[in-house]
Amino acid sequence: MFPLPSSSEHRRWTVASVQNRYNLLEREGEDVLQYCSAHGIPFIPWFPLQRGRLGSDPSLSKIAIRRGVTPHQVALAWLLQKSPVVLPIPGTLSEQHLKENLAATDLRLDPDEIRSLDAMVNHGVNAPP
């Protein structure tokens, strides 16, 4: 995990990009993501789909059903709308999933949907082991 640098460290380093664990259910890297956004540093979320185990949170399912997409597509759209520096590379062995993941780039979540997804971790939804 890339730690948040101190201001003196920031002056000494040039960071090309960061890859930290970050997805809808695992937000420990939020401060580093904010730092990357503020400094224009590409941020590659490691396990962008939580290894495919997003679970069945009601907020996530509701949005997916209403939009006619999968929960994984909602999770990718949420990541992409977090910041322009976020560059998810979801892993898949499935051509169908690859197509769905590419289509997620066209899904625009509205502010209410973003708020309810942001709140998922605050409501005690945790990543499965």
Ligand SMILES: NC(=O)c1ccc[n+]([C@@H]2O[C@H](COP(=O)([O-])OP(=O)(O)OC[C@H]3O[C@@H](n4cnc5c(N)ncnc54)[C@H](OP(=O)(O)O)[C@@H]3O)[C@@H](O)[C@H]2O)c1
């Ligand atoms: N820095 C590190 O140490 C580190 C470690 C691990 C991973 N990573 C990075 O994380 C990224 C991907 O990691 P990852 O592949 O392990 O995890 P991931 O992208 O979070 O999840 C991949 C899993 O999600 C499933 N999946 C993908 N698209 C799906 C869809 N549309 N619907 C349902 N399931 C879907 C895949 O199954 P199917 O094959 O069935 O689609 C696979 O099991 C890469 O950028 C990688 O470099 C970094």
